[in-house]
Amino acid sequence: MSSEEYANTNSYKLSSLAVTKRHGYKVSVRNLNSWFGSKQALKDINFDVKENTVTALIGPSGCGKTTLIRCLNRMNEMTSSATVKGSVYLDDIDIYANNVDPVIIKRRMGMVFQKPNPFPTMSIYDNVAAGLKLNGIRDKALIREIVEESLKGAVLWDEVKDELGKPGLSLSGGQQQRLCIARALAMQPEVLLMDEPTSALDPIASAKIEELMNELRKELTVIIVTHNMQQAARVSNHTAFMYLGELVEYGPTKQIFENPQKELTERYISGKFG
Amino acid sequence: MNNTENSPHNVDHRKVIHEAIVRKNYKRKIVNRVFTGATIACVMIAMIPLGSILFEVVKNGISAISIEFLTQPQGSIIRGDGGVGPAIQGTLLTVGYASLIGVPIGILAGVYLSEYAGNSKFAYTVRFFNNVMTGIPSIVIGIVGYIVLVITIGSFNITAGAVALSIIMIPIVVAVTEETLKLVPNSIREAAHSLGIPKWKVTLFITLRSAKNGVLTGIVLAVSRVAGETAPLIMTILGTSLFFQGFLSPVDALPLRIWRFASQPYEHAHSFGWGAALVLIIMVLSLSILLRFLVLEKSFKSGSLVKM
Numbered sequence: 001m002s003s004e005e006y007a008n009t010n011s012y013k014l015s016s017l018a019v020t021k022r023h024g025y026k027v028s029v030r031n032l033n034s035w036f037g038s039k040q041a042l043k044d045i046n047f048d049v050k051e052n053t054v055t056a057l058i059g060p061s062g063c064g065k066t067t068l069i070r071c072l073n074r075m076n077e078m079t080s081s082a083t084v085k086g087s088v089y090l091d092d093i094d095i096y097a098n099n100v101d102p103v104i105i106k107r108r109m110g111m112v113f114q115k116p117n118p119f120p121t122m123s124i125y126d127n128v129a130a131g132l133k134l135n136g137i138r139d140k141a142l143i144r145e146i147v148e149e150s151l152k153g154a155v156l157w158d159e160v161k162d163e164l165g166k167p168g169l170s171l172s173g174g175q176q177q178r179l180c181i182a183r184a185l186a187m188q189p190e191v192l193l194m195d196e197p198t199s200a201l202d203p204i205a206s207a208k209i210e211e212l213m214n215e216l217r218k219e220l221t222v223i224i225v226t227h228n229m230q231q232a233a234r235v236s237n238h239t240a241f242m243y244l245g246e247l248v249e250y251g252p253t254k255q256i257f258e259n260p261q262k263e264l265t266e267r268y269i270s271g272k273f274g
Numbered sequence: 275m276n277n278t279e280n281s282p283h284n285v286d287h288r289k290v291i292h293e294a295i296v297r298k299n300y301k302r303k304i305v306n307r308v309f310t311g312a313t314i315a316c317v318m319i320a321m322i323p324l325g326s327i328l329f330e331v332v333k334n335g336i337s338a339i340s341i342e343f344l345t346q347p348q349g350s351i352i353r354g355d356g357g358v359g360p361a362i363q364g365t366l367l368t369v370g371y372a373s374l375i376g377v378p379i380g381i382l383a384g385v386y387l388s389e390y391a392g393n394s395k396f397a398y399t400v401r402f403f404n405n406v407m408t409g410i411p412s413i414v415i416g417i418v419g420y421i422v423l424v425i426t427i428g429s430f431n432i433t434a435g436a437v438a439l440s441i442i443m444i445p446i447v448v449a450v451t452e453e454t455l456k457l458v459p460n461s462i463r464e465a466a467h468s469l470g471i472p473k474w475k476v477t478l479f480i481t482l483r484s485a486k487n488g489v490l491t492g493i494v495l496a497v498s499r500v501a502g503e504t505a506p507l508i509m510t511i512l513g514t515s516l517f518f519q520g521f522l523s524p525v526d527a528l529p530l531r532i533w534r535f536a537s538q539p540y541e542h543a544h545s546f547g548w549g550a551a552l553v554l555i556i557m558v559l560s561l562s563i564l565l566r567f568l569v570l571e572k573s574f575k576s577g578s579l580v581k582m
Binding site for chain 2: 073075078080103104105106107108110111113115117118119120121130131134135180183184187
């Protein structure tokens with residue numbers, strides 16, 4: 001199967017397929033630039049992410065972390081003033097190539113947002129099933145199975161299994177965020193992009209989601225934007241430090257936090273600015 | 275520590291502000307009361323016409339209502355037998371037909387303006403003319419219906435009436451749909467897109483569904499508005515004392531019947547007119563109440579994601 005055929009496969013169990021990877025990396029960003037109107041938000045970003053790892057993007061507000069993560073699944077281009085130049089490879093497919101359908105890319109790369117955003121008119125069950133149903137999967141037994149599996153994967157099942165018919169919005173903030181994670185997991189993504197998933201949550205709910213990331217790493221590749229450096233240190237294998245739209249330093253988390261190569265990184269990590 | 279003469283936070287400022295608050299306190303309380311009183315008074319004034327209309331219609335119309343009145347065609351107006359059956363049927367048919375035309379067009383146009391058009395010049399123009407449309411006198415729309423669909427077809431007919439009414443409905447539905455869709459937070463759309471759902475499905479099954487209550491309210495508003503229209507119907511369906519005869523014959527409607535009854539000199543005709551007005555009000559009112567109970571209250575049901 002050629003890479004393009006693979007990119008456009010409609011199969012939902014994509015993660016189980018063996019694929020040739022570009023230099024063995026799951027996600028590779030090459031010379032990525034992005035603008036909002038005439039203001040440049042990302043400047044020549046290059047980095048590679050290995051499969052089954054957690055990568056944290058850190059940096060002060062406005063440094064382009066969120067823009068970068070939104071470029072990874074082509075969500076950024078939905079902002080009307082945004083333009084993107086450069087390449088992002090998912091396995092060996094450039095997701096910005098002309099023949100790639102952004103809808104397919106989004107199916108393969110799930111996303112969790114800063115604020116929990118369950119679909120307001122849907123039940124807990126429907127929130128998780130929505131992606132499947134609206135992508136044309138009709139097998140009810142299969143949907144049931146995936147909903148249960150996804151809610152278990154997001155460590156929410158035990159709390160909601162008796163009230164799957166209740167509105168998604170009736171859950172607490174932390175539960176809603178785990179519901180959103182379950183909703184993303186139901187699509188069997190290969191990569192999960194998380195944009196400050198715990199910034200709206202209390203420490204207990206945040207801890208649950210951090211634990212969850214550790215579990216998720218076994219199944220897929222996680223890229224997370226976070227404001228919280230302790231969180232980055234706790235959950236990630238690799239850390240990228242961004243400043244003013246540039247990727248200042250990228251490396252193993254331990255190295256970034258204990259022995260940063262750049263002075264700027266050192267000053268940010270030690271809280272001298274940011 | 276910083277209470278020097280040069281400090282911007284010195285005690286004098288605080289004192290001045292504090293004195294001002296105390297001085298204004300008494301005045302503020304009076305203004306508060308007067309303002310609250312004025313709003314209540316205005317609510318009362320706004321309610322008086324509504325209340326007196328309802329009171330008059332019920333008082334004069336209730337005696338006319340009977341099974342015969344609701345189901346039979348008009349008999350002798352001097353003896354006062356028969357009823358407004360054809361008018362009730364005609365209103366239901368014409369308004370239903372108009373909704374079948376106007377609601378889908380209105381919703382889809384509203385969806386286009388909100389979800390697809392953005393701030394383009396074209397969208398701006400459409401919005402502008404849509405607003406102009408809401409202001410066109412309904413008799414003008416009736417004349418358009420007459421010229422386009424009555425003269426060409428050769429007789430007064432229900433299609434002409436339904437088209438005329440739908441032209442009145444469309445701008446209302448478009449505006450309400452666009453406004454409600456714009457209230458749906460973008461994060462909901464992004465969440466749906468992030469699941470790899472194609473845009474048309476996101477729009478139809480996620481965004482529009484989230485805005486369902488607002489859109490339905492807009493539809494009821496539009497239906498209520500056209501159910502009471504008289505002028506465009508005179509030019510298009512004309513009115514008749516017979517039940518529905520087919521798509522190429524005149525049809526009756528309650529507003530037309532009320533108007534005809536009111537212009538006759540007979541006691542029974544006036545009583546029938548009040549009765550017909552009461553029926554029309556009840557029909558429109560029950561539509562709103564039905565919506566509230568059936569849809570808005572139970573807007574949430576599990577397992578109700580669109581069947582595909």
